[in-house]
Amino acid sequence: MTGPGDARDGRDQTLRDPADAARRIDSLIASGDLRTASDMVEEMPPWLIVDVLERSGAKDRAVLFRLLSKGTALVVFEALDPPLQSELIRALHTDRVNQIFTDLDPDDRAGLIDELPARVATRLMRELDHDEQALTAAVLDYPVGSVGRRMSPEFISTHPDVTAGETLDRVRQRIDEAETIYGIPVTDDQRRLVGIVGLRAIMRAEPGTPVRDLMNDAITARARESAETAARRSAEERLIVMPVVDDEGRLVGILTFDDALRVLEDAETEDTARAGGAEPLRAPYLATPVRSLVRSRVVWLLVLALGAALTVQVLEVFEGTIEQVVALSLFVPLIIGTGGNTGNQAATTVTRALALGDVRPRDGLRVLAQEVRTGFTLGLVLGGVGALAAGLIYGTDLGLVIGLTLLILCTVAATVGGLMPLLAQAVRADPAVFSNPFITTFVDATGLIVYFLIARAVLGL
């Protein structure tokens, strides 16, 4: 037994840093010294092996995985992303594959099956025994992206009339099978969910107390509901276990807090990628080839560039104005940048408030009221500063143009930025993804139009 925190402490640096470990193992594999590589892997904790696999090329990954002992291989395999799992499955020998597939939990198995070619998936499913097949089929029955697909069908449940003592016995009997024992769903004679009881409440109660007197209302998910929505609710309510029910309210599975965290992690990866204007990567960054990186980004870049082409058109309309006062063109990046920033601030704030439940879709008017006033105030400050600075250097007229433009643009940008996430939600798009590109395109074009119209009026062009 080693000291506290040791697993992450990095005392043996050479075996703790994934970059080092990956480099050493790669060179051992390259030189064909598989025995030393195997010894080295044997010493490594599973999380480090996962890290090393995630930063190796496809070929080394398969070689390295084959070096793992049976138990380690399963733990490591479960921690990999499905695309890497699928890649390994296709690179390994049949009996090894069958073994791993049989040992996986039903929900992990379902996730992997989505990635595999149908032929391989069917063959693997046939290898399972009847019970495991049924459990996996139950999960596969639900659509991809639903919580039914991510739940565990292996749970312990109890009944309102059963006592705390009997429930505790049931827990002890089935302690090895169930995904968790810390939260126990309560179902009636028709398997309909009627509540949930914590193991703590069971243990604290007199053994003769019926579960009816101990259970609470359950916060549940419907199996066809989006996995992300359900997982978010589970995390918000800090649930250890969230029961999953079918359309008739019958208990069909549980979403444990660790599965919920995994769902949220995947969703966050997707959201941040899209909010940054790229498609999410399907494998860890260093394991992703350049062509996949390009593919994940190029479509969005082209779409955004198409939006930006609008600004070229707008500017073309005002080309005559620019020819008359070239100095006007100097402020174009500043104006559209400030408009974009103001819009993004508002969008980010409201998106986050939506995510936290602080704002609901029906609060449009209150958001409008907040943002019009906030944008106008920001416009007064920025417009004032801008008018002063530009006025001092380029003369009063240009100062006035800059000031007025910023005042109007900040008001418009904050308002549009604040309402865009609500609009996104209304059309069932993800506010975090949808808002910023649209705001930028809209505010860029609007900002230029406002700017040049004001310039024409003030400068009398």
Place this chain on the structure above:
Amino acid sequence: MTGPGDARDGRDQTLRDPADAARRIDSLIASGDLRTASDMVEEMPPWLIVDVLERSGAKDRAVLFRLLSKGTALVVFEALDPPLQSELIRALHTDRVNQIFTDLDPDDRAGLIDELPARVATRLMRELDHDEQALTAAVLDYPVGSVGRRMSPEFISTHPDVTAGETLDRVRQRIDEAETIYGIPVTDDQRRLVGIVGLRAIMRAEPGTPVRDLMNDAITARARESAETAARRSAEERLIVMPVVDDEGRLVGILTFDDALRVLEDAETEDTARAGGAEPLRAPYLATPVRSLVRSRVVWLLVLALGAALTVQVLEVFEGTIEQVVALSLFVPLIIGTGGNTGNQAATTVTRALALGDVRPRDGLRVLAQEVRTGFTLGLVLGGVGALAAGLIYGTDLGLVIGLTLLILCTVAATVGGLMPLLAQAVRADPAVFSNPFITTFVDATGLIVYFLIARAVLGL
């Protein structure tokens, strides 16, 4: 007992929608009908009361809170953000305040004390009994933002030589005090942490088995470590309980998964706000007055505008070139926009990879290699499309200028964007916050310089 999912089902819509409920209660309070308001609140689940409080003005909030029964008041109070808690504390009567303060958990108490004026905090602390004072003081001993400040000092621990049966007895005896019973830290005679054992393992084992044979290495946090780092590790490793140790490795508290989720939620609110170029709000959006919204945004806007002023200077240098070929100014927003998008894509991808541990700070060279090639490829595609489109409309020369500029700019932007998060990490700034504004400023200015230099060369100006 009601049906499954009822708490969120919204069958009784009038009492389920926070906006509706808030409106009705506000008008009841305004008309002085506190009795009906009180009856209505009595019917509402705590999460709805929290929502309603978070969207009321300060005065209504205090009135409404006074209507709550003692038990509900505590649950609701615990769920509020510390700034709103502090506001309520100052609006309520002394004895009510003392009661709530005494009933809070030590870690929640510490969070509230940070918000209160020192005078009020000292008075409240004096009201506590000796044990509670000591527990709270232990938490307050650690710096704000550290995990020590967010941990719970109320835990059950066991010893390697103690048996499973004895541990289970200990759990039963202290089941009401401890924050959780599902993960039990194991300490030696000097209170040093030596491992952790799950309640499940304890329950599964023969009663005579010593804990030594059941426990695992613990993934721990040091009390002075940042709460966010520790909470992220806890969530990544899907821990129900993370033991917190002092510098000598002695167990001082535990971070439960729900506390970890709360820390991460706060951190995410802060990060998304800053990434969107605003300071995080201290209270829910609808409870935030306009002046606070302005204050949270105006400084960042001014700083970013100062950065954008750089583009004015760059353009001024090339004012002569623009005068000669005004058409060049048409493409300025498109060029800097595309550069910014390319940089942000790379920054977002690498930031996320860093957060997931897929990339480490020492991977700079591998990131460089990935991004130079990705950026160059993206530049070929976008530059090709741009050259073609601009060439067809504005002539071959301008097409060539646009194409070459996009090729170079995409390469530079992806490279800088990919390396910026690593740089941020190296100087201990938050990559998600630091990267995007810096990239935008840098890429805007660089893009313009590249653009006009190429234009001069190609067009022979």
